[in-house]
């Protein structure tokens with residue numbers, strides 16, 4: 001059996017916050033805001049994994065009204081969801097992700113993010129693709145008000 005899922009998430013920038021994307025802290029003068037650590041890429045991947053197994057979305061599993069998820073490490077949230085994926089009898093086939101950001105330049109960080117995502121999904125780096133694009137200065141990402149991320153995931157039976 002194979003299952004497919006997709007994810008999309010957005011978080012806004014705030015000066016003085018750490019910028020955490022794909023479990024990696026990226027040097028920048030501003031970071032993303034959320035109830036958790038606001039790791040927009042890991043949230044997107046979590047949603048894609050939940051979608052693939054028909055389990056709703058990240059907010060259903062980790063509500064932002066629950067104080068226990070305040071400043072949560074999004075890697076821990078993804079690990080919890082990945083345990084459910086494995087319980088259901090699935091492992092990663094492959095995942096393809098896009099980070100939509102005008103700044104910072106993601107290319108120097110792509111391989112570190114790829115390695116961390118592969119580790120979290122208990123997979124080889126060759127099963128993970130991470131890419132980035134600007135929106136040519138258009139829209140909220142173009143104005144550097146926030147970052148968006150997209151993911152498509154394929155799960156295969158263990």
Ligand SMILES: Nc1ccn([C@@H]2O[C@H](COP(=O)(O)O)[C@@H](O)[C@H]2O)c(=O)n1
Nearest residue numbers: 101102103104105106107132133134135
């Ligand atoms: N935040 C970003 C955005 C893009 N890149 C890299 O630049 C290439 C060109 O981006 P365009 O939006 O002009 O198509 C893109 O393919 C990425 O390799 C990046 O590193 N960081």
Ligand SMILES: C[C@@]1(CO)OP(=O)(O)OP(=O)(O)OC[C@H]1O
Nearest residue numbers: 034035036043059062063064069
């Ligand atoms: C992760 C959660 C929970 O801390 O909070 P946020 O960081 O606000 O992120 P969001 O992408 O809105 O997803 C769901 C939330 O419940």
